[in-house]
Amino acid sequence: MNEDLIKQHGLTIDEFKIIHKYLKRDLSIEELGIFSAMWNEHCCYKTSKKWLKKLPTENNIVIQGPGENAGIIDLKDNDGIAFKIESHNHPSYIEPFNGSATGVGGILRDIFTMGARPIATLDSIRFGDITTDKTKYLLNGVVHGIGHYGNCIGIPNIGGECEFDSSYDYNNLVNAMAIGHVKNDRIFYSKPKTIGGLIVYIGSKTGKDGIHGASMASDVFSEDDEDEKRPSVQVGDPFMEKLLMEGCLELMSSGLIESMQDMGAAGITSSSVEMASKGEVGVLINLDKIPLREPLSPYEILLSESQERMLAVIEPENNEKVKSILKRWQIDYEVIGEITDTKRVVFSSKNKNVVDLPVNIIVDDAPEYDREFYIPKKRKINDFDLTNLNIENMVDNLFQNLNYLEKSWVFNQYDSTVMGDTIKEPGQSSGIVKIHDSDKVIGATTDCNPLYIRINPEKGMEYTVLESYRNLVCSNLKPLAITNNLNFASPHDPNIMGEIVLSINGLRKSASQLDTPIVSGNVSLYNQTNDRPIKPTPVIGMVGFNDNYENIISNKFQNESDLIILIGNTMSKNSSPYFLQDQLTVKKVTQFNELIDINYDLEKKNIKVLYNIFDHNLVTSCNDISRGGVFLTLIKMLQNNYGFNINIKDKFDIFCEYQAGYILTINKNDYGSIKNIFEKNQIEYQNIGEVTKESIEINSKKFDYFKILNDYLNNFEKIIN
């Protein structure tokens, strides 16, 4: 086979040799296409597998860890939660609206494929410098796409994050997370059981969408690539997805389905190979039976990424019942093949086998690389000039920086209250939804601190996990488990590979410390255009739980004159990365001081005492401290014209980041009880002031309340337009 053709399919010559040696024959073009799709990073994790294996993935509440469409954890009483995060980075750069919309569609299918009804979505989106028209176009398109798909299908979007940094100028990131509720005795897996079971195709017809999308997701961009790649972006149809979701959930609850797999990246190829591999069986599929939107070659059918399609296995006697349910939902349906005992993947067209491969060569023999990596050098200690700080300038700085502003422009384009179970909407420390027909609640958050991770990939990752953890704790949720989306630049650069290896190690450490196993995830590499890599962006989606919604603590002020209490340790000005970057405009990554050592004892001690005082009903509101420090946390806690009056030893410290940092408000009369509990548990705390009406005062300096509020709430929209 010709070398160019092999390279065009994203395979190396060495990889091709492995295949050739095994098969001892030449490949058909269709077979080459299959290897291209299955052996790229997106499907087989060839670069990251060695490291991902080290992650903790189990504990007594994990029902399903990584390896299925989504992870599932146990909430008792037969209730479970399926969740996963997935990236759609490259498609969203090429065509932001459809790229992000289909990202949401894909992750929702991952959830309902397992028999879970989706109950919430979140998203983590990152863009470059907002001053360019391109970034504005991407931001508008991505937000519109996420909103359009989720709003139409009717799943509430309950939160997420949106960051701007020039490292994403040519590679924006779109990671979408979905959560579903499942009955634990009704979980569906991709593993088929019956030899002779019918393979059925459910959903939209197949067209030319996204041919080679999965291998596109593993390419480094060059700037002039965009137009060339445009045709391969998939177009989503949320209406079809809604029908597909209702139809599939009905089939599953009627017990008519044996196994199910969504046709995501690499379409029918990856879904059928996956089924065969999981069940240790073979598949025989007649490509002539696939419902087509336009005439397609077998090669195109195999690699099409048309959206809103499912593959299921049913027992032959259920065929008519399945057909009639899907007809009611107006969904296309076709029997396209059967499960065999050959352990081979066979696709036929016009009475000829165009693909005939043993399953194990595709899956088990997929390459796994141990790429070279460098560990970052030890940092020199740098003392910054802190003499000319001015608090008013610092406040203004924050409100001119998109990363600190309220992002209602984004989340008001999302329906966050559909399904009627939303308890906390976007814009708070975590989104929270109630499990329908139950008092149980699930909270979720997505986080990443790329700057921390660039400074120290391992510790930075641990801080990211801790931040997610605090996001949930401050609402009185018990964090349960993690899904991750590892977005990095090219692993061929040993420095980048070092970031991958070390941040996975950081994830391992923090997840073990906190007993929050990783139950699902996704890897997106090559987020780099020419020599411009993105900052390392391993995003965490964390899910937390409380068994009664009435226990949830508000993140916003509740009463005038409540006392404001601060706990946690400041990272101080010299060692707060975002403070240095955004207030002192430190730009070069080499200039930052080493991250402060993680203090798990302190984190755990503070968490424990918070749960204690929440249980005693001593807290009226609570929020965690992250980028923007105490000051921004207080701003985020404003509502109903409440303000604050605080006194702090070093007023500039209020912009610094914190370890184990939280702000809480309490009724004045409870101060004695709180003091007792804190002292008994050796918690250091500061009573920094109180909640006021329509005023903001810091160390006796008065600020214009309405200007600050107006800047915080409205500047985002002003800046992006």
Add this chain to the structure above:
Amino acid sequence: MSFKSAVITFPGSNCDRDALVYLKALTNGEVLNIWHEENSLPNVDLVIVPGGFSFGDYLRSGAMASKSKIINDLINHSKKGGYILGICNGFQILSEIGLLKGALIQNKRLKFLGKNCFIKKRYQSDFNCLINKDQVLKIPVAHNEGNFYCDDSDLKYLHDNELIAFEYCEGKFSNSIANINGSIDNIAGITNKDKNILGMMPHPERAFQNFHSSQDGKLILESLLS
């Protein structure tokens, strides 16, 4: 007396379950779910046409749903004086059927709008009789086409016959202008001439439980029951 009600589901409806929960929580009678392909409605006091994106909202919001099989009997139900409440997409569907005046076009700022909005009563009807004049209700909206439009003569008709049920207004600590979507005269909901049909963009069925951000949505169903 037991109050019977029903919710119609179209392909793409996504607030049908929410409407069923709302009715079950606040009424004492049977609550039924009717598929759009049924020929007739059961004998009920109230029918809710729920929110969502019926038929993907392709062509125009509500256009395809307004031609569904069940619609003939929905019209009969209204002629007999039965109550109909159209929420969001349901309002769009009722306009497309012609049961209500005007039409709902794309929001003036061209973006989907999902947030709490504030409304108050304009003219009295059975749907808002428990609401005081000048009482501000906080209820979520979630729509892309909620910008109410009608021509001058229809607008005059709506005023002359006192058919405007709700209008958008400013709320406390509200960071927005009253008119969130460009609707003529801030119209958030209207009735037909006999005032047995209400179409409104805000979602009362998302504002009634103790964990919702507001419970003001109760007042609409409670008004009807009073």
Add this chain to the structure above:
Amino acid sequence: MRIKILIRLKSQILEPQGKVIEKSLSNLGLKNLNNIRQGKLIELDIPDKFSKEERDELITSACKKLLVNEIIEEYEVLG
């Protein structure tokens, strides 16, 4: 026979997308493009055996019954 039907918002209805498109074009340096309106085009096939009258009648009823909402839209059958 292929029929094209152009549907637009009535001229008296404010059409903000036109303004936005105009602004975006102007940002791209494409000035002097004014009074932009956006509509939708529906294409369909009608059997050739139909007479012009039959064709017109079918199209008119399709427009009036479903394709066009005459409260806000107007339409034009193209060629």
